[in-house]
Amino acid sequence: MAYINTRTDSDPDSATSRMFDRAMGGYGYLPNMVKAFSHRPEVMEAWNALLGSIKSGMDMRRYELVTMAAARELRSSYCMLAHGSVLLHGHFTAPELQAIVEDADNAPLDAKDRAIMRFAAKVVRDATSVTGQDVEALRAHHLSDAEIFDIVAAAAARCFFSKTLDGLGVEPDGAYHELEPKLKQALVVGRAIDTGHDMVRRG
Secondary structure, eight states, X not given: OOSSOOOOOSOTTSHHHHHXXXXXXXXXXXXXXXXXXXXXXXXXXXXXXXXXXXXXXXXHHHHHHHHHHHHHHHTOHHHHHHHHHHHTTTTOOHHHHHXXXXXXXXXXXXXXXXXXXXXXXXXXXXXXXXXXXXXXXXXXXXXXXXXXXXXXXXXXXXXXXHHHHHHTTOOOOGGGGXXXXXXXXXXXXXXXXXXXXXXXXXX
């Protein structure tokens, strides 16, 4: 599940207990990623604030595509599975999403989406290799400078979260085993999904 132990706190008013309660309310179970932040709930709170500020100026579909491109480059199974699951709700079918994961350049996306995903992946892979021409290519798709900033910020922020989880050995939640098998296989690009059975759901 993770290389570090989960901190438990009997005080219901502690920051860790409140973080756990919020996660249980949102997911119906306590995700492994939340357990990993049990020692530093203030970092999770700061992360959520940063993420909220980045997402506030972005279309949700674009944010999720940028995040998928970044997570694939980072080989983050957790983030691929989490954000892939979001895209399955009203944006893509499982076969369409699998096609995007396996070959975005030939997937059911328009030229703007492909350009955005390529750019996000390049930011993660080697930000120093980004050139003015790369930015002009996005402007050619009528993206504003503010929108380009949002793409870079979303891709860069994903590096923090994905690397934190993988650096601690955090496995994706067992709930992701419920995904369609071929899509699940495509989304697992790094660590395998948790095989444990201690996922506590809210009854």
